[in-house]
Amino acid sequence: MSHTLIKGDNLEELKKLNLDLNDVTVLDSLSLNKKSSRIGLIKSIFFTAIAIFIFFIPLTIKGTTDVPFGFIYNFFIKALGNFGLWLITLVIVFTGILSVYGKFFAKKNTMLNNYFGEDSVFHPFLYSLGGFFTLVYTLDATIPGFTGPEWIVGSSTGGTVVPAIVMGVAWIIPVGCFFMPFLLNYGVIDFVGSLMEPLMRPVFKVPGRAAVNAIASFVSSSSVGVLITNKLYNTGVYTEKEAVLVATGFSAVSVGFAYMVIKTAGLADHFLKVYFIALFITLLISAIMSRIPPLCKKKDIYYNGKIQTKDDIKAQRNRGKGIIKTGFDRAIKKSYTANNIFREIKSSLIDGYAVFPKVLTLLASMGILGLIVAEYTPFFNWIGALFVPLLKLFQVPNAVEIAPSLPVGIAEMFLPVLLIADKVELLDIGARYVVTTISIVQIIFFSETIVVMMAAKLPVKLSELIICFFERTILAIPITALFMHILF
Numbered sequence: 001m002s003h004t005l006i007k008g009d010n011l012e013e014l015k016k017l018n019l020d021l022n023d024v025t026v027l028d029s030l031s032l033n034k035k036s037s038r039i040g041l042i043k044s045i046f047f048t049a050i051a052i053f054i055f056f057i058p059l060t061i062k063g064t065t066d067v068p069f070g071f072i073y074n075f076f077i078k079a080l081g082n083f084g085l086w087l088i089t090l091v092i093v094f095t096g097i098l099s100v101y102g103k104f105f106a107k108k109n110t111m112l113n114n115y116f117g118e119d120s121v122f123h124p125f126l127y128s129l130g131g132f133f134t135l136v137y138t139l140d141a142t143i144p145g146f147t148g149p150e151w152i153v154g155s156s157t158g159g160t161v162v163p164a165i166v167m168g169v170a171w172i173i174p175v176g177c178f179f180m181p182f183l184l185n186y187g188v189i190d191f192v193g194s195l196m197e198p199l200m201r202p203v204f205k206v207p208g209r210a211a212v213n214a215i216a217s218f219v220s221s222s223s224v225g226v227l228i229t230n231k232l233y234n235t236g237v238y239t240e241k242e243a244v245l246v247a248t249g250f251s252a253v254s255v256g257f258a259y260m261v262i263k264t265a266g267l268a269d270h271f272l273k274v275y276f277i278a279l280f281i282t283l284l285i286s287a288i289m290s291r292i293p294p295l296c297k298k299k300d301i302y303y304n305g306k307i308q309t310k311d312d313i314k315a316q317r318n319r320g321k322g323i324i325k326t327g328f329d330r331a332i333k334k335s336y337t338a339n340n341i342f343r344e345i346k347s348s349l350i351d352g353y354a355v356f357p358k359v360l361t362l363l364a365s366m367g368i369l370g371l372i373v374a375e376y377t378p379f380f381n382w383i384g385a386l387f388v389p390l391l392k393l394f395q396v397p398n399a400v401e402i403a404p405s406l407p408v409g410i411a412e413m414f415l416p417v418l419l420i421a422d423k424v425e426l427l428d429i430g431a432r433y434v435v436t437t438i439s440i441v442q443i444i445f446f447s448e449t450i451v452v453m454m455a456a457k458l459p460v461k462l463s464e465l466i467i468c469f470f471e472r473t474i475l476a477i478p479i480t481a482l483f484m485h486i487l488f
Contacts, residue, residue, distance in 0.1 A: 022235050048188040073168070084167070099116045165448060172223050180224075185338045204286055206249075225246075248289070252443055381404045417439060
């Protein structure tokens with residue numbers, strides 16, 4: 001689709017046209033004078049520098065290495081202590097209570113009915129269960145003399161989910177939403193998108209902009225990756241298919257968490273090669289997943305109902321200027337036309353808090369419930385037995401011992417290595433490598449990514465996510481086994 005040249009120098013007049021500036025054909029059609037271009041360039045450099053520093057630059061403070069984003073949200077967790085724990089607990093408990101009222105008793109078009117009305121009839125049960133689990137854990141952790149059931153509050157169930165995951169995401173969402181406009185609204189994503197389009201589109205069937213999602217996940221948090229994807233889908237940057245491909249294929253765990261997983265498996269001395277090969281396998285599997293059901297069946301349609309055309313895809317590429325020049329032009333125009341940073345932050349925070357209660361409550365219910373099933377039932381042992389022939393086919397050592405740890409990753413990605421942690425000295429290094437790598441590349445798990453995707457209402461069903469998990473696992477086994485034989 002072609003656009004006539006639009007003068008973009010008068011910002012107020014431009015905004016009155018109500019143009020979709022997430023459409024690169026519209027962005028490319030803007031014409032800025034030197035003064036406007038200079039303003040756009042300065043804004044883009046300044047806000048992008050802040051985004052890169054916050055999300056991507058590792059710092060070492062008092063012996064701890066993390067990106068500033070990690071230090072900021074961890075600061076709030078530590079500073080608020082038990083008060084913060086109780087605050088989040090009350091949010092989760094009241095979400096459970098209000099969900100029942102909002103779904104079944106509230107009048108149509110009231111605030112609570114609008115918020116909970118579109119949920120399934122099972123959601124109020126899950127929200128209530130999350131409230132119950134979290135309240136019991138918090139009472140056990142903070143009230144002397146109160147002892148909760150071990151199957152709820154133990155270190156392998158609630159003791160893993162509430163302090164590490166629920167509390168982490170409780171601050172990841174507001175801190176992430178506060179800084180997300182610096183990353184999304186001032187040109188860097190358009191610049192990277194132009195550079196990466198020739199690779200991302202043919203290989204992964206997604207726009208070049210998806211590279212930003214992948215990087216944000218790897219260096220900060222998989223929740224941040226999903227939230228970025230959701231924002232770009234809701235604003236018309238990604239189609240339904242692209243959003244689901246990005247969320248399920250690029251929302252990997254952070255480097256810091258991956259190190260913890262690798263160390264637990266006794267592979268800390270091999271961290272670099274284990275992590276970067278896992279990263280390569282993740283991308284390879286994501287490329288395959290984009291070509292098989294159920295993801296390849298997703299619709300090429302934008303959030304507003306517009307069907308993606310071949311012209312839309314072509315428009316993502318450079319317009320004869322070269323990819324770097326095109327990227328710079330788009331970054332400058334996007335930055336110049338962006339709203340005031342405080343308005344962008346306010347809008348982002350509102351979007352974040354719209355999913356905040358549901359994400360936390362489902363994390364508590366699904367995360368703890370999944371770990372209870374893994375820890376106290378033979379369910380995953382039964383499923384794991386199905387993987388034994390495949391592991392033996394590719395000559396993975398200790399196949400019978402490690403097979404149950406592969407499907408348990410759907411509950412929480414740290415669980416596979418936790419199940420072998422007490423047998424590290426007894427298991428072959430190749431077996432430990434396979435478990436570790438597969439847990440990193442699976443991506444889809446109930447205690448975080450599945451819940452965030454469902455609460456954010458990305459266009460994907462729970463059944464499809466479960467299918468994708470097992471597809472990724474099956475694909476990962478032969479590929480990981482090949483690297484195991486090369487490395488160990």
